[in-house]
Amino acid sequence: MIAVLGLGSIGLRHARNVMDLGETVIGFDPSPQRRALLEAAGGAVTDNREEALAKCKAVVIASPSDRHEDDLAAAIEAGRHALVEKPLGHRLGRLPELLDKAESAGLVVAAALNLRVHPCVQMTRMALAEGVIGKVLWGRFLAALYLPDWRPGQDWRQGYANDPRTGGAIFDYIHEFDLAAHLLGQFRPLACIAGQSGSLGLESEDMADAFxxxxxxxxxxxxxxxxxxxxxxxxxxxxTGGQIHVDLDRRQFRHVDALGENRVDRTLLGSYADDYVTEMSAFLASVKGAPPVCSGREALAVLDSVIKARTLAGLPS
Known part of the structure; x- marks a missing residue:
């Protein structure tokens, strides 16, 4: 049995994927309405986190990010493997010592940074390993989406995105920072500018650029x-020998050589929904000994750098 802590939209998605992969689920959320949604989907529910942890072999932490640290501590104390939704947290806090404790106990802590399993990202990793564009000189990563379109019918000003301390565009799109590290190596931020356009009425930053x-x-x-x-x-x-262009939404991978000729131009099948299933399947495999797609250590290094970027931008901690 897999426990899912937090039954918002991403927690319910993970729970359904776990069940589709043949595992049973027990979900915890303080909200009776959210628990009812999982129960209607065929999962077991509880109003007690400790009961969920006691009954499971591994846990998915999909609670609000300011709860991740405490939920991860409880999971490790219970001796459970854990998949933590992004971001790993909104501060370093106890996370380094919790990862130490998990490693000493032989527990897997993985981070849910599902763009790593996107087929275009995997193609890019292989292309870079093969040196198809020569020595890499620079990269540019872009995530520009309209927040009200994410969950129509919900007030985006009431969600985590509008928390200046734990939300905002930088934490929300930590995927892009992780991709930069995954493809080009760990990084340190040299500069970061963040601000509010005023068009959405958010208290958190709705735009940011980092170098x-x-x-x-x-x-x-x-x-x-x-x-x-x-x-x-x-x-x-x-x-030095060409370029790689990836459109993540359209799942398009294009390799252009130094003369501007298309060497590869492929549109791959599937969707982000498929990537979430792949991510969950990989986590379940890691519980049995396979390496995690994104380890807690890797996610912690990215989080540390992202926190430094937010500091450079003058954002609150």
Whole structure:
């Protein structure tokens, strides 16, 4: 049995995917209405977190990000493997010592950064390993989406995105920062600018740009926002021998050589929903000994750098 802590939209998605993969689920959420949604989908529910942890072999932590640290501590204390939704947290806090404790106990702590299993990202990793664009010179990562379109019918000003301390575009799009690290190596932020366009009435930042320096010597930029229509999501890598262009939404991978000729131009099958299933399948495999797609250590390094970027932008902690 897998426990899911937090039964908002992402928690329910994870719970359904776990059940579709043949596992049973027990869900915890303080909200009776959210528990009822999982129960209607065929999962067991409880109003007690400790009961959920006692009955499971592994846990998915999908609670609000300011609860992740405490929920992870409880999972490790109960001796349970854990998949933690992004971001791993909104501060470092006890996370380093919790990961130490998990490793000492032989427990898997993985982070739910599902863009790593996107087929275009996997193609890019293989292309870079094969040196198809030569020495990488720079990268650009972009996530520009209109927040009100994410969950029609809900007031985006009431959700986690509008918390200036734990939400906002930078934490929400930590996926893009993780992709930069996953493809180009861990980084330190050199500069970051964040602000409010005023178009959504948010208290948190709805736009941000960061300039990163990677351990490989490569530089990259990350742009994230809540205000762009139509949406844009993807990345662009440039090397001495060509370029890679990826449109994540359209699942399009394009490799252009130094003369501007298309060497590869492929549109891959599937959807983000499929990537969530792949992510969950990989976590269940990691509980049995396979390496996690994104380890807690990797996620912690990205979180540390993102917190530093937020500090450079003058955002609250």
């Amino acid at each position: 990163l320096h990677h351990e490989t010597g490569v530089t990259s930029t990350v742009h994230v926002d809540y205000v762009t229509r139509p949406r844009l999501r993807g990345f662009h890598l440039v090397g």
